[in-house]
Amino acid sequence: MPRRHLTFRQLETFATVARLGNFTRAAEALHLTQPAVSIQIRQIAEVVGLPLFEQVGREIRLTAAGQELLQTARELDDSWNRFESAVDALKGLKKGRLRVALVTTAKYFLPRMLGAFCRRYPDIEIELEVANRARIVERLRANEDDLYIMSFPPEELDVVATPFLDNPLVVVAPADYPLPDGPLDLADLAPHPFLMRETGSGTRKAIDRHLAKSGHSLNIKLALGSNEAIRDLVATGMGLAILSRHVLGEHPEQDGLRILDVRGFPLQQPWSVVHLRQKILPLPARAFMDELKAAVGKNGRF
Ligand code: PGA
Secondary structure (H helix, E strand, O other): OOHHHOOHHHHHHHHHHHHHOOHHHHHHHHOOOHHHHHHHHHHHHHHHOOOOEEEEOOEEEEOHHHHHHHHHHHHHHHHHHHHHHHHHHHHOOOOEEEEEEEEHHHHHOHHHHHHHHHHHOOOEEEEEEEEOHHHHHHHHHOOOOOEEEEOOOOOOOOEEEEEEEOOEEEEEEEOOOOOOOOOEOHHHHOOOEEEEEOOOOHHHHHHHHHHHHHOOOOEEEEEEOOHHHHHHHHHOOOOEEEEEHHHOOOOHHHHOEEEOOEOOOOEEOOEEEEEEOOOOOOHHHHHHHHHHHHHOOOOOOO
């Protein structure tokens, strides 16, 4: 295979098409025209000697050769990042790239921490990806980023997980909802309508686990992929919800909400910063982990 004909640029184009599953969106993301993207993919396929994508209905999917190439492209990217970090270390600089993927609920506190990091290391380029837990676990499995922020590190993957902050899940009701002050039992809440995060969300996983363990069930009226939408619908009186305390403002009552005193709540599971065990973390990622630990006090708050 005449690999000298392949360039990093072509591999980046290929990896972008693979990630977005679409030539047009990849062209937009790379600021190229769609024909330019198609030509690059064709050139790589000619070098490889096999097609990299196949058309399935309206979607394109990676062929087996495409999957092998994607894995190789990621390994090359990792190696190059390590090389850049090593060179930066030799130069005594904290330069390079930091790729962090976080679950949706972490976006209420992590950007603040990243802000402080950016000010300290203005030359580090940051790539941030926000998605629900299921999607973040997929990215972790595919080694797409350096660090992952979530509260249930996946047990099926060989990862290093460092807990760094509390993530209390509370039961929240409209401020004027006719329920006594408590303490209440989950059984008291069973007849009331609940708005829930979607299956695949870490918040939902924590709730489902708690319900299964305690033998309770809730009356789920609606499942939604947005913490903000749930919080705002609760404030309009549509029902109750279980949300991370991070989603609510400092004074929930000012937003028309009330945190209920329910036995067994808040559910506690800490936020962790996670990476694949075999990953050699680039210098910026190591610096960010140190920054996270420093930003969070000993009591798990910051
Ligand atoms: P979620 O994840 O934003 O997908 O609910 C939160 C978590 O991992 O606790």
